[in-house]
Amino acid sequence: MLVTLTKRADFLTAARARRQATDGFTLQARNRNEATPGDIRIGFTCSKKVGNAVARNRAKRRLREVAREVLPAQGKAGWDYVLIGRPEKTANRPYSELLGDMRYALKRVHEGRK
Numbered sequence: 001m002l003v004t005l006t007k008r009a010d011f012l013t014a015a016r017a018r019r020q021a022t023d024g025f026t027l028q029a030r031n032r033n034e035a036t037p038g039d040i041r042i043g044f045t046c047s048k049k050v051g052n053a054v055a056r057n058r059a060k061r062r063l064r065e066v067a068r069e070v071l072p073a074q075g076k077a078g079w080d081y082v083l084i085g086r087p088e089k090t091a092n093r094p095y096s097e098l099l100g101d102m103r104y105a106l107k108r109v110h111e112g113r114k
Contacts, residue, residue: 002071005043005080014043014082020108022101024093025063028082029109037078042067046085059085062098070102076110 005011017030032038044063046056063083075081085091090098 001039002068002075003039003041005041005082010041010080011043011045011082014080017080018109020105022105023086023089024098024101025086025090025105026084027102027105027109028084029106030080031076032078032080034078037076040071040075040077041080042071042075043080043082044085045082046090049087050085050090051087055091056085059090062090062095066095066098066102070099070106074103074106 005014014028014030017028019026019028021027032041044060044067046059046063048056050056050059063085067081067083071081093101
């Protein structure tokens, strides 16, 4: 099950973990190292560099949809993921390419060092 990150501390902790940049966004991922893996937690962020409020919200909506479609199958329980929108890219990139970016980023993050 996907749970949305809401606390700033969770975002800051994920920022110090693994990351993979793609053309459409940047993915940050961290293993929570819990004794029993819980839900997959996901957060979304877009800075003002992405554009005005309308552009930022559009980018976040697209990121949420990509995460909803890909993470249940390829995400790992007990991990936190943060998707960061990119200026001019996230909102305008074709959706099928965003899906490919997400699959590629997850594969790269999970094959990294433990």
